[in-house]
Amino acid sequence: MYKSLTLFFVALLLINLEGLAQEKIYFGQTEIGLLVGRGVAQWDGNHENRTDLTLMSFHGARISRNHVVGFSVGLDQYDGVPILPFAFGYRGFLGKEGKPKLFGGVDLGYGSAILEEKVKNEWSESWYRGGLLFSPSVGVSFPARKGNTALTFSIAYRRQDFSYFQGNLAGTGAQTIVSDQLPPGFISLNETEHLYRSMVFRVGIMY
């Protein structure tokens, strides 16, 4: 699943390089980059650094010459857990046509953990649940000599959380009680919420 998605994004990137978008209204941006973060403090107080891959593709409509609203999809990795982000986004530009431009943006949405399969056996169940994604970004775009495409470099902050659940099932014969805190059929549930705050360094194209 993960591999095929990566291929899909690479394909998307290549197709977009053709510069198919002649329409003025449509705006697209596809980027690839690295998520860099500091892990939680370990027992000795040290932090391990975390570096993962991120792919992002933004599609929007120009509401005026320098403002675009749209949505982004992508694929992020956090400590080996793939997250599919879906977000609403904004991009704004500063600079003259045909010259390098400064741009900024913000994405707000949900990072889905749908790629992680639920593991279930006779005694227990474990699964992931996605969480809030918030990501402001700034960057510079260098327009191509001809056409509407531009090369981009950007840095962003990316806040993403998701939870890992591991629950033990009530065996036949065990007493179960109705409770809002536990899903039916469970005798215990361990939720580990991971909150990742990363810096993102990306390169890509606009079209």
Added chain:
Amino acid sequence: MKSLYSSALLILSILAFSSCQDEITSTYTYHTMMPVYYEMSDIRARVISTEPAQPLDNPGKIYIYEDYLFINEPTKGIHILDNTDPANPINLSFIPIAGNVDMAVNGNILYADSYVDLLAFDISKIANIQLIKRVEDVFAHMYYHETGQIITFKDTVLTSENPAWQGGGVWMMDASMSFSANYSAAAQSYGTGGSMARFTLSNEHLYAVDESTLRVFDVENPENPTFVKPIDLGWGIETIFPFQNKLFIGSNFGMHIYDASTPSSPKRMAVYEHVQACDPVVVNEDHAFVTLRVGTVCNGVNELHVIDIKNPYSPTLKKAYPMLHPHGLGLAGDFLYIAEGVHGLKSFNVSDVMDIDQNQLEFLTNQGSVDLIPGPKSLIVIGPDGVCQYDYSDPAKLKKLSCIQVNNPVNFY
């Protein structure tokens, strides 16, 4: 515009340098049993009076009295239902009795336990049930402390936050690990009525069994039950079934036969021993029918044993039939009904005990069941659908009449 971008850059750099660090939060939510301590004096001080009907939550033992059904809500009290029409039972009222798990009716007197006490109620006016007698300290094994404190366990869901590396030890507090949870799961099997009863009346005596003791009460004068004596039975006692001056007591290890012709002092006649299993008993003139099953508190086999009891001093196994997962059973004339747990409900003609498997009349695979009572009007079946009643005038064609909804139906054990 320029200032907007520079402020955005500023915010970004603040985020980058101040809080660019991950966080992990663990929350552990678990079902456990919380010990609850009560002073018996407080419990005795509570006024017990008939309350409006309450929905059935997790019913225990069922007792049929005239046109009424008495349904125990373990440790909480007794529901009273009007069962004049088994197709449409009506929930009438509730008697709150703390610590109640069992009951029996003698004439117009209802006996019910309340932790360590035995209570007697006058039920001649069903709308106005009166407590008339309290026999104190008879189920004294429940005392936690000599000062009159008792301990019970309450199902609870707790949530705690632990750093991940401390989580390892927490599973010890998990409900399935606790002794009390297993105890309560086992206790549930006592309370469901029918062949799995714990209180029974015979020859003007009330017999109550707990895990190891048979307690005898003289109820010749129904309003005034008096405690006679305890009789030690050994561990793992599950059910009691009276038949013709004899008591048949099912345990984890076998079936005890007691001579109760001197009702105040039952004497052991024999013990029919078998592999360890959970085993309710029903009896007719010549044979005892015992179901053995694999369960949480008992291991063993899933079988129906037919035991020749013509000579009660020397019971002998006549035949064993394989079963799926048999729980309670009921005998009505020549017809035997077996609750097969998740597998369903079976009826047999047992006039020829050597050929029971050839005489299976009905197997309702969609009626999960743990216990049943062949009543005068209907066959009452307790299962995951609640308390259901069947017309069993034709044992080969059981007709469902009604099901009383239950919030928290019985679990299979």
